[in-house]
Amino acid sequence: MSTGAALAVSGVSRAFGGVYAVRDVELRVAPGELRAVIGPNGAGKSTLFALIGGQLAPQAGGVRLDGARIDRLPAHRRARLGIGVVFQAARIFPGMTALENVMVGAHPTTRAGFAAAALRLPAHRRDEREISDRATESLYRTGLGDWAHRAAEELPLGQQRALQLARALCGRPRLLLLDEPASGLRTAERERLATLIEDLRATGLTILLVEHDVAFVMRLADRVTVLDLGRVIADGTAAEIRADPRVVTAYLGTGVAA
Numbered sequence: 001m002s003t004g005a006a007l008a009v010s011g012v013s014r015a016f017g018g019v020y021a022v023r024d025v026e027l028r029v030a031p032g033e034l035r036a037v038i039g040p041n042g043a044g045k046s047t048l049f050a051l052i053g054g055q056l057a058p059q060a061g062g063v064r065l066d067g068a069r070i071d072r073l074p075a076h077r078r079a080r081l082g083i084g085v086v087f088q089a090a091r092i093f094p095g096m097t098a099l100e101n102v103m104v105g106a107h108p109t110t111r112a113g114f115a116a117a118a119l120r121l122p123a124h125r126r127d128e129r130e131i132s133d134r135a136t137e138s139l140y141r142t143g144l145g146d147w148a149h150r151a152a153e154e155l156p157l158g159q160q161r162a163l164q165l166a167r168a169l170c171g172r173p174r175l176l177l178l179d180e181p182a183s184g185l186r187t188a189e190r191e192r193l194a195t196l197i198e199d200l201r202a203t204g205l206t207i208l209l210v211e212h213d214v215a216f217v218m219r220l221a222d223r224v225t226v227l228d229l230g231r232v233i234a235d236g237t238a239a240e241i242r243a244d245p246r247v248v249t250a251y252l253g254t255g256v257a258a
């Protein structure tokens with residue numbers, strides 16, 4: 001059982017060229033919760049994701065993980081504190097096996113670090129063994145155990161997405177950030193991915209799922225936060241969100257049914 005972390009985003013803003021991509025956003029995610037963030041194109045979902053993961057720093061407000069401020073830390077420090085990230089359209093590394101692809105995900109969290117690796121110190125060799133064990137465990141957690149020694153680029157797209165999840169899990173996160181993990185997948189692959197995300201949630205991990213596809217998240221999420229033009233316009237259970245007239249208005253004309 002993983003212990004999920006609590007996430008608190010308070011009054012966070014970020015502008016590009018004077019235009020707010022995210023403005024005064026509040027978001028509280030409880031340990032073990034699966035929270036979806038949805039919104040039309042340009043709503044600020046990816047920007048919010050980057051503000052939590054550490055690829056961007058906020059211009060105002062704060063981000064806390066289990067009560068500790070993290071918004072001034074670079075992404076690799078946040079990874080060490082337990083934030084695992086799967087980016088939108090993340091690539092696999094071709095020419096590497098599935099296992100090697102996943103091992104890459106563990107490096108920010110190992111004890112000995114880069115210097116020991118460069119010098120091939122015993123601490124590094126111990127790390128390598130530990131990483132390989134963890135990577136194998138992550139592959140099994142995502143249903144890819146039998147694919148460990150296959151070339152990653154041979155995996156079908158749905159399994160490549162699972163591989164990206166395995167890579168993030170290898171860092172032993174307590175908060176998993178997923179940016180549009182279902183994009184480009186066919187129906188059956190989406191179903192399998194949804195089941196995998198449900199299984200991960202059942203282990204106690206906190207998950208923040210940023211999605212464009214409303215239908216995909218409605219069945220998975222405990223609560224849904226809706227962004228529009230950088231602001232939170234609604235926050236509630238799937239049933240509350242579906243019935244919220246502001247959400248229906250925000251999605252009108254986008255071709256996405258709420």
Ligand SMILES: Nc1ncnc2c1ncn2[C@@H]1O[C@H](COP(=O)(O)OP(=O)(O)OP(=O)(O)O)[C@@H](O)[C@H]1O
Nearest residue numbers: 016020021039040041042043044045046047048212
């Ligand atoms: N690096 C950047 N430089 C300039 N503008 C940016 C940058 N990143 C985001 N923006 C702008 O901020 C706004 C929010 O973008 P963001 O990508 O966060 O939205 P989104 O909800 O993820 O959209 P989508 O569903 O299309 O991925 C948009 O108007 C976008 O053009």
